[in-house]
Amino acid sequence: xxxxxxxxxxxxxxxxxxxxxxxxxxxxxxxxxxxxxxxxxxxxxxxxxxxxxxxxxxxxxxxxxxxxxxxxxxxxxxxxxxxxxxxxxxxxxxxxxxxxxxxxxxxxxxxxxxxxxxxxxxxxxxxxxxxxxxxxxxxxxxxxxxxxxxxxxxxxxxxxxxxxxxxxxxxxxxxxxxxxxxxxxxxxxxxxxxxxxxxxxxxxxxxxxxxxxxxxxxxxxxxxxxxxxxxxxxxxxxxxxxxxxxxxxxxxxxxxxxxxxxxxxxxxxxxxxx
Numbered sequence: 276x277x278x279x280x281x282x283x284x285x286x287x288x289x290x291x292x293x294x295x296x297x298x299x300x301x302x303x304x305x306x307x308x309x310x311x312x313x314x315x316x317x318x319x320x321x322x323x324x325x326x327x328x329x330x331x332x333x334x335x336x337x338x339x340x341x342x343x344x345x346x347x348x349x350x351x352x353x354x355x356x357x358x359x360x361x362x363x364x365x366x367x368x369x370x371x372x373x374x375x376x377x378x379x380x381x382x383x384x385x386x387x388x389x390x391x392x393x394x395x396x397x398x399x400x401x402x403x404x405x406x407x408x409x410x411x412x413x414x415x416x417x418x419x420x421x422x423x424x425x426x427x428x429x430x431x432x433x434x435x436x437x438x439x440x441x442x443x444x445x446x447x448x449x450x451x452x453x454x455x456x457x458x459x460x461x462x463x464x465x466x467x468x469x470x471x472x473x474x475x476x477x478x479x480x481x482x483x484x485x486x487x488x489x490x491x492x493x494x495x496x497x498x499x500x501x502x503x504x505x506x507x508x509x510x511x512x513x514x515x516x517x518x519x520x521x522x523x524x525x526x527x528x529x530x531x532x533x534x535x536x537x538x539x540x541x542x543x544x545x546x547x548x549x
Contacts, residue, residue, distance in 0.1 A: 276358065278439040279457040281351035281396065282331035282407065283421055283485060286341050287322075287541050290334040294323045296509055296539050297334075299502050300495070301416040301487055303327050306405035326406030327417040330460055345482035345543055348421055348462075349394035350439060355383065358395060361438050371395070387434050389425050391481060416495070418460060419488035419548070420532050424467040424480050428453055432464045450531070463530060475522035476514075484544035486532050495547055496535065512542035 287293040297303045303325040322335035337343055352358045359371050362385060371385045374394065383395040396407075425431045432453035435441055444454035444461065453464040467480040489495050503510045514520030523544075527536045533546025 276440045277353040278358075278441060279351050280330060280348060280421070280460040280462060282324075282333060282349040282394070283418065283482075284333045284335060284346045284348070284394075285541070285543060286335050286337050286343050286346045288337050288343050289541070290322045290336045292508055293334045293539065293541050294325055296502075297325060297332060299509070300499055300539075301327070301489075302414050303332060304406070306409060324406050326409070327414045329413065330418040331406045332418070343541060345421075345485070347392040347394060348482070349396065351396050351398065352439065353397065355395060355397040358438060359383070365437060366434065387425075387431055389427065389431060389480065391423060391425065391431075415490040416487055418485060420461040420463055420486040420530075422463040422465060422483040422486070422530055424465050424478075424483050426467055426480055428464045428466045435462065435464070452531075461532065463532065465530075471526055472522070475519040475526075478523075484527055484530070484533075484536075484546055486530065487545060487547045489547050489549060492535050492547055492549055499537065509540055512538045512540065 285293060294305075298305070304327075305323065305325050322333055324331055324333045326332065331349075335346065362369050362371060366388065369386060369388065371383050374382060374384050382397065384392060385395055386392050423431070428451065432443075432455060435455050436443065441455035441457055441462065444456055446452065446454060451466050455462045455464065465483070469477065472478060487495075499511075514523065524536050527533070527544045527546060530546055532548055534548045536544060536546045538544050
């Protein structure tokens with residue numbers, strides 16, 4: 276089965292600011308063809324979609340009952356019926372749900388054995404539009420990986436390999452993580468252990484951070500400095516207790532794909548590499 280990581284979704288208290296950050300810092304772009312729908316989405320506090328030419332990012336306005344932060348990711352397959360059949364046959368406890376037709380990035384929703392949500396869609400489905408059908412040349416700054424922390428990484432890695440046939444990247448024997456790739460974007464599956472947060476605020480299992488591949492880490496740092504000076508709303512979130520903030524960054528910095536770690540205005544962790 277051909278499968279690719281199609282999008283990542285963020286739940287935000289200020290989705291306009293969040294969208295502008297990724298546009299300014301990483302060159303992500305809005306759709307050229309759905310301006311009216313974007314205006315309506317802004318008016319209804321629904322959210323906006325941007326993309327890097329391969330992966331889309333939908334920044335959703337927070338609704339009652341939702342937590343801000345990285346919310347879910349999406350997978351595009353060449354045969355959605357086959358993917359659903361595999362889930363029903365091999366993981367009967369997992370359900371697949373048809374999504375409302377106004378989602379341009381998802382036709383179906385499902386979850387892995389630990390409850391991490393992912394969207395599922397296929398080329399040609401009628402709800403797909405905007406950045407999710409517009410492809411362009413590869414940008415200098417693009418999403419390279421997303422990291423998911425789970426209680427049982429071996430079982431969760433097997434699930435995504437079993438259903439979607441991602442390729443497994445080589446790793447050192449002592450590396451507890453799994454690296455599943457579609458050839459361009461990597462899903463990093465890492466163990467979640469509450470003791471890792473000793474000395475810092477606790478974080479539940481789930482999506483931990485987004486990684487970007489860039490042309491120059493130093494250039495991104497300079498651009499971020501200029502952006503934050505020009506617009507204080509784009510500043511990085513900080514932790515009041517310095518030692519706790521340092522511990523959280525140390526946890527994020529353990530990702531082999533990143534060279535520099537930061538947070539966006541919503542406090543979502545990002546790492547960048549060349």
